[in-house]
Amino acid sequence: MSTTAPAPSLAVAGLAYAYPDGHQALFGVDLTLRRGERVALLGPNGAGKTTLVLHLNGILEAGAGSVTVAGLPVAKAHLAEIRRRVGIVFQDPDDQLFMPTVREDVAFGPAAAGLRGAELDARVTEALDRVGMTAFADRPPHHLSFGQRRRVAVATVLAMRPEILVLDEPSSNLDPASRRELADILRSLDVTVLMVTHDLPYALELCPRSVVLSGGVIVADGTTQELLCDEELMRGHRLELPFGFDPRSVTLPG
């Protein structure tokens, strides 16, 4: 990498972590995401995907190795800034949306960062606009459909203008239409995206690049189509394509 290139959105180096009960989940993970990239993080259940995600904004503290977000190392001293830069969308929108109305929920992050008044309102409107939920600002989250709640959950982190958007199983529990709507939204954003998913066709559709995490290490890193076509790799790490789906047959847009 040349010295003039901007710092990568995310740089994970030699990250290892063991839970307090002694169970080691990560054994030296190396992962770099350039600015604006959309990358899928694939892997079987129990591979350490969630553990890795929780390191990205400092919820878990690295046992060894380092995590750097746009040049800023994840450390106690600037956790607030790290959490603003790393927007995590959790799997269950009911966990993510905890305020009484959509507007207040989207405002929560920026308000915690000190934004007030008209500036805050503008930020909220902008974030809701990007996910097409402006009309629902005054609704309580539990009165929305699941797909709408997922979109609002994305807005809650977009409102913080994150450097990198981390999505945990974004397509889970969505009907095909909501799934496509969410894909359209994600494609329209110009942020770096790391998407944890078991939904391989979705990864292929949205992410040009994928990495496979298995047994606490990155075992593969390449273009999504290549990885999905590598039958040996897929079988070796409990990754399976849906019935009748052939990644070779898919023509990806530009």
Place this chain on the structure above:
Amino acid sequence: MGAGHTHKLYRDGASPVHALPAHCKLAAVFCFVLIVVATPRTAVWAFALHAVLLAAVAATARVPAGFLLKRLLIEVPFVAFAVLMPFVAEGPRTHVLGLDLSVSGLWGAWNILAKGTLGVAASVLLAATTELRQLLLGLQRLKMPPLLVQIASFMIRYGDVITDEMRRMRIARLSRGFEARGVRHWGVLAKSAGALFIRSYERGERVHLAMVSRGYTGTMPLLDATTATRTQWTRAAALPLAALAVCLLGWTL
């Protein structure tokens, strides 16, 4: 508006009472209740005047009497024991309709009934004219400890989620042929309650994780700081001030 937290207790409207800021109304109701409690129980007419005051507020808020009276039924289990007092209290006794009743017991029962009813009526009016969300913001503005306000607001947010979870567990039980009939099945219900508690607890942890991820450090940012004007405070004070006049009359007459 309409789609907000339209709780069953709330009655949407555009009256002057609805328009008052929540913290003014909260303070007014609180003072009113204190004054009612301070009114001497022997001044029976004073309580009638208090009730007239409340009726005037209800009329201004366009809350129909039937709505108010139905909501008042919530009070019944709490005042049930007041009915017992004339029978069990000591002291001089009197005869009403052939029943042997204690005089001090009668006064005691009247005291609880009148003050309780007025207090509940005031609260019902407050709930009917103020959205739940606004009530919480009002409490926050009145410097209620933020932790308590947070707990209350999470209760509202997750009440439906947990009720829904409970409903799903019930359907799962029914689908496997279980129906609670009698004491022998209470064990199963108790285990369901335990499972629900664990699930809610774990959800609490996930919610906390999501909050911390968005920069939560222990306090909720106060978003819209609506302040009340002098006129609004004056309007809200009308009820407790009128009640105070009644109360003072009750003590002097």
